[in-house]
Amino acid sequence: MTTRIAVTGAAGRMGKILIEATVKADNTELTAALVRPGSSLVGADAGELAGVGKLGVTLVDNLADVIDTFDAIIDFTTPAATLENAALCARHGKVMVIGTTGFSDTEKDALLAYQSQIPLCLAANYSTGVNLCFKLLETAARVMAADSDIEIVEAHHRHKVDSPSGTALRMGEVIAETTGRDLKKVAVYGREGISDARARDTIGFATVRGGDVVGEHTVMFLADGERVEITHKASSRLAFGNGAVRAAGWLLTQPPALYDMQDVLDLK
Structure with missing residues (x-):
């Protein structure tokens, strides 16, 4: 089964790595890529932006516009953006791989509340x-x-x-x-x-x-x-991207709960 993946923060350093990792991985397909609201990059090809060639995936700035095009979202952005994305994904049953850092205690509690609705993978490092x-x-x-x-x-x-x-x-x-x-x-x-x-x-x-x-x-x-x-x-951020993509595919087979990379790698 092919895992359809959305990448947020697609214009950032890690976003481009995640796009590359998605394209290189087996049984995965980049079907959505998001940039910040109002970005001048809206409408550009995500693959060309990431340097992996044209993919036919247009950059958008509103997750709701592409919510039906992906199975899993990989989010390495900001706490505010991640919380907004989590609320939408929970309503639509989309799994989330989260690499965002810097959550306050209140923000983290709000994020973890969604684990009863969808599988969440939250890890300090995806390598x-x-x-x-x-x-x-x-x-x-x-x-x-x-x-x-x-x-x-x-x-x-x-x-x-x-x-x-x-x-x-x-x-x-x-x-x-x-x-x-x-x-x-x-x-x-x-x-x-x-x-x-x-x-x-x-x-x-x-x-x-x-x-x-x-x-x-x-x-x-x-x-x-x-x-x-x-x-x-x-030696390369691709190590983190590869792990996040691996986690996305794994999450699709799991019930709603909070997981980390120790679960994905069966190290517990």
Whole structure:
């Protein structure tokens, strides 16, 4: 069965990657692509915009106009836009793959309310390798955390506006959940000046921004006499796009609920 996919934010960096990933994947078809309301790109060909050749899919700025043309929507936009799209998709029974970040607690609660109506996949990172790292971190935390200091270092391109990254925060959450800690209480975001000795139960975060780094994450378990490092390096955003497209096809076989990439990859 061919999965008909709509991509929102089609004019953005990630939107173009999602279009490319959809075109390259087996048994998927791009049938709708959306840009922000009033965009001068409305009417242009989505494939030409993404650099994959003409697809015959015209860019539109109103999801309601194309709601009957797709089975799954992949949304890497803004919290406000994603919530608006979710409300419409819930009314029409369309599954959603969501890579949008920066939701407030209130916005996230509003989004999650739709899980009773449609399948939702919400993940901090759609890379297969990163999600494998999440699983490896559970094992490392169980074995190493009691005797180790834990530090998370992440690097991204100069244009990334949030820090630490959502992936780094999720790595911290995985470790905290595995070890029975509350990340909000034990997280340390950067250090400066003179401080007391490091508390063993804290989880440190360090952020690097510069150049065109797609995404690098390293979690260090630093014990006396040895250390274990779990690292993931993304060389292309296509890794995230491929995972999101994979999630879209998988969601179509699932009942309404909230899922993440651990579910998609059968890592739970």
